[in-house]
Amino acid sequence: MAKVLMKGNEALAEAAIRAGCRYFFGYPITPQNEIPHYLSKRLPEVGGVFVQAESEIAAINMVYGAAGCGARVMTSSSSPGISLKMEGITYIAGAELPCVIVNMQRGGPGLGSIQPAQSDYFQAVKGGGHGDYKMLVLAPATIQEMVDLMGKAFGLADEYRNPVMILGDGILGQMMEAVEFPEQEDLGRLPVKSWATTGAKGRAPNLINSLFLDPQELEKHNHHLQRKYDRMAKEMLWENYKTDGAEIVLVGYGSSARIAKAAVDKARAEGIKAGLFRPISLFPFPKPALQAACTQAKHVLTVEMSMGQLVEDVRYNLEFKVPVHFYGRAGGMVPTTRAVLEEVRRIVNSGLGGGQA
Template identity: 85%
Template sequence: MGKVLLKGNEALAEAAVRAGCRFFFGYPITPQNEIPHYLAKRLPEVGGVFVQAESEIAAINMVYGAAGSGARVMTSSSGPGISLKQEGISYIAGAELPCVIVNMQRGGPGLGGIQPAQSDYFQAVKGGGHGDYRMLVLAPATIQEMVDLMGKAFALADEYRNPVMILGDGILGQMMEAVELPPEDQQLEIPSKPWATTGAEGRSPNLINSLFLDPLELEKHNLHLQDKYERMNKEVMWENYKTDDAELLLVGYGSAARVAKAVVDQGRERGIKVGLFRPITLFPFPKDALQKASSHANNVLTVEMSSGQLVEDVRYNLEFKVPVHYYGRVGGMVPAARDVLAEVERLVNLKREGKES
């Protein structure tokens, strides 16, 4: 099949169907509304089920039920809607149920606005709900990558029995690009799920639960979860762009990384040895790859559409061995390449002059 021109939200929704998703529960919120709009028509065509729930809270608990039965299930929202889902996400992680959650980020805090942002980074990678839990978090930078990562997201969810979040933003959801979709008749490798609640005829009943009244049992369960999250480190993904000799390293994900990549090209034309490190998995974070990419760097600069969230993880994972700076726009504003390049030049000049920024 050749490439087709699709809006990001619609491409992602179609990729979910082709990855075996047959259940979707959600509630409208801009800028992700095309996802439920598309799936409302598409899922019944493949024998699936679409439900517009009465609220985001209801939707995430419907996801819990479908995931518990072993189905491939997804929900999507943005900013405030993801906040409402946090209790349910914690329950799903505690009960070890596989599902995919999409967040097309918008500006905040509060109701904020409908323009794109990356201010939900902390919420996604630190576990925005209660308890010691984690989600695998995938951060695409193109619509094609959103399509490609959708199948990966469902596979990882099944492998680790854990929620997986695709963290996009309003730019990726609303823009259009040519993409190549997976074939509709692809042979999906969906693992068996003997733990699922599919009826107990011929076997003992399965129990799906996140409540442990005995503190020793709860501690044992928590340690099991932490061990699982540690094993997720083998799933790290990243992109290096002109990092081999980079004396100044840009770090960004998603739409901000697209801006940063243009800055690298413009900086190289001006004789500045600048490169880009783009984490694709935000949790687990590709620590070793970041350290290797920054091995020649005198300075690191994060490019973000937030007030500075990614920058904290970059400093931590570089163990404060390299100065890490931040450049970003907030509230739905997008960094301009010319402004990021000006900050790059400022840092380079300070280094040449032997001054600290």
């Protein structure tokens, strides 16, 4: 199939349709508005349903209802909008319903700005809502990867009966790249969802619920969910770039990883043995792969569009055996290749022995 030039948000929306998504509920917020705009036109063309809800809270509860009926359903928003959805997301996780949630991050806290950021990492991977729950979190770095991961996201949601988040940012949503789309998913081959509330047609009624008034029953449910989250460890995804023999390994995801990769190339041209480790799955975090990539590293540097969130997980997963430094920009400011390269030079040439906060 020929490649087409598309904006990230629109390519992601088209990929969702090709992955079998037929229901979308959302509410406008910059910088993800092209997703609902595109789906408002395309979904009716394929027999799907688009609803612009009265709020983010209403939208996520509509997702709950459609997912409970067994539909492939999606919502999208940006940072403060995702915050408003958090109660519904924890209900969905508690009720074990599959759906895909897209977050095109912007600056914060509060209303912040409409510029790109990566300060929702904690919210995504630690559980921004209440209770012990997890989402599978995938972080693409290119528009093609957003397209490719969309089908995987719906498949993982169905396999684990769990919400899956695509964690992007305003850069990925607004930039344009050439992409190639997969073939349309055969909707007849989607998994049978015997648990769905499709009407008790000759069978006992199904009950979908996240309320357990008996504490013993709720504890049992929590243990059941944790076993499922443990099984998700097999879904770890990552990319190594020039990490063989690297003495300083940069770690970044999404747009920051693209910038870090360019800095690695320039560092290598100067004789600095630099490499890049890019986690694609943020939950589950690819701990064994990160440790393997850093076996010869004297230093690790995380590159983020935040005040330092990914850096905490990198330090933890490396078990504090390697000095982990941090370089970040916040509030919608984007790191430059030159600035990252200067930080690499500073670390390598100064002989720093301790992690930098």
